[in-house]
Amino acid sequence: MNISRRAICAAALLAAASPLSFHALAKPSAPKIRVGVLRFGTVNWELDTIKHNRFDAANGIDVEIVYFAGEDATNVAMLAGDLDMIVSDWLWVSRQRSQGADLTLAPYSTAVGAIMVKQDAPIRGIPDLVGKKIGVTGGSLDKSWLLIQGLARRDHKIDLTTKSDIVFGAPPLLSEKAMSGELDAVLNFWHFCARLEAKGFRRLIGADDAARALGASGPVSALGYVFHEKWANETPDVALNFLRSSGEAKELLAKSDAEWRRLAPIVRAEGRELEVLRDRYREGIPNRPLAEEEKDAAKLYEVLAELGGEKLVGEARQMAPGTFWALKT
Template sequence: MMISRRATLRLAAVGAAAILASKPVAVFAAAKVRIGVLKFGTVSWELDTLKRHKLDEANRIDLEIVYFAGEDATNVALLAGAIDMIVTDWLWVSRQRSEGGDLTLVPYSTAVGAIMVKEESPIRTVADLKEKKIGVAGGPLDKSWLLVQALARRDHGVDLPAACDVVFGAPPLISEKAMQGELDAVLNFWHFCARLEANGFRRLIGADDAAKALGASGPVSALGYVFHDQWANDNPDVVRGFVKASKQAKELLARSDDEWLRLAPLIRAEGKELEKLRDRYRQGIPRRPVAEEAGDAGKLYHVLAAIGGEKLVGRAPEMAPGTFWPELAK
């Protein structure tokens, strides 16, 4: 049987289509990034925004948020390789590097704690804290507490731990005792301070003020997104994608009040308290070149090491090179 030329061409086209259809289509799968965070920590606000607006997908990553009950658990999980990233402070990263580890960080927030007193309190300067009862969250080696101590010694000749009745406790408890009037002043984490500000308290001095007075030329991120150098070297585009997604989430939170209203149930705040948390968060968005932050962190390292000693920094006399991710610190 003779087949026409047109029919032959039609059959050839069908065959070619079948062959093309049988070939796998290239699909660029998003790279998984596992980040460990505290269930009710402030980092969740940014990550919720990032996921809600699919900023991870837009930057070709698949962010998996793994919740932990405490900071120590996130540290252990990162070191064990169970997760890819956590949020913690640069001093811990530096110590790990000094002891042979390969952790590094990308700045997350410059928001830091402050000493808070009631609006009507007669305490007006750090020197006025002498013989007062101070509540401190974070323990005796908390960076904010050490920076304020250093400033008090240098500028006022006051040894706060010796001159005051200092009590340590969990952040919520410290704030509750302050509200009840059982403490003359408190040094708490930034978001607890913001809530106190919305409820009749004022800032006596912030750790950021102390840092600048002690040599920093600008805001230094207290916390950063921390990961292993090896993982970053193996997945540079993944890290860049996450950094870009994080920046986009921050930009959205910086400009949109509606986004904060959406987050209100997660933040567990409303009205004046939500506004104060929003404003303090925005002030803490890192905006300086990473190299400048790293330089100032190196200066503050010496101040902190002089007070905290080996319990804080180990035996390293300097902040470890590479503490801030070299890719961004160039």
């Protein structure tokens, strides 16, 4: 039977267009990691760096950024299994583990809040805060506030909650009140402190200073990438490849001023303010062995459990084992 060349070509085209052929030629898709973040949170700076520079693709994964309006929403989504990762603190992770959850974390940033005052303010130490109006963000159980209270009580026998006028509020509002002079001092999150620094404020005392004075041997990551231990142990390559991508983004942000200029619209800063935010971010990049961070976090946990009580940590008086993730081998 004679078969024309045209018929042979047509048959070849049909075979090439078949679903089976496409499936055979297609590359397997990279594992997707859904990371939940606040839309305007500082974590976006690192995640945008990962995506823009394709650090995730280079490490064989696909990071998908999922935006949320508030921290509580990200926590709920994480616990429900709708996300692979969020950024939160080790106190929350430990509390969840003590209640039966398998959450764990890898260090993300050691940057913490500080009490800021105007450059010419006659406030030079904790005793000078007595009788002053202090704005505090994060509420009465904020870790930074508790640590500074603990230091004031131990070293100066001062209860700042009764000896000063404490005003709680949202970070941007408290920064505005500090700049207008309505507050004598303000304890704010690290990036708000950096913005105030760029506007002529100085750091009186930071939560990291208090942490070291209360027993930490070095900087402790206030926040970490939080994920389910079962997921990480079952897919260790995926988890480690994400952490490698994060590390590569941090390395770029630590060295490249040009990358910070690219990020300026996301950071929503320019000039001196962008430079201070850049420098403070770089100072917060974790660089200690995990075992050292974990040991110091356990010390601080006991201090915070004493200061914040059950409302802060629940019934557990010690940090839950496994709060910091170590790959099971």
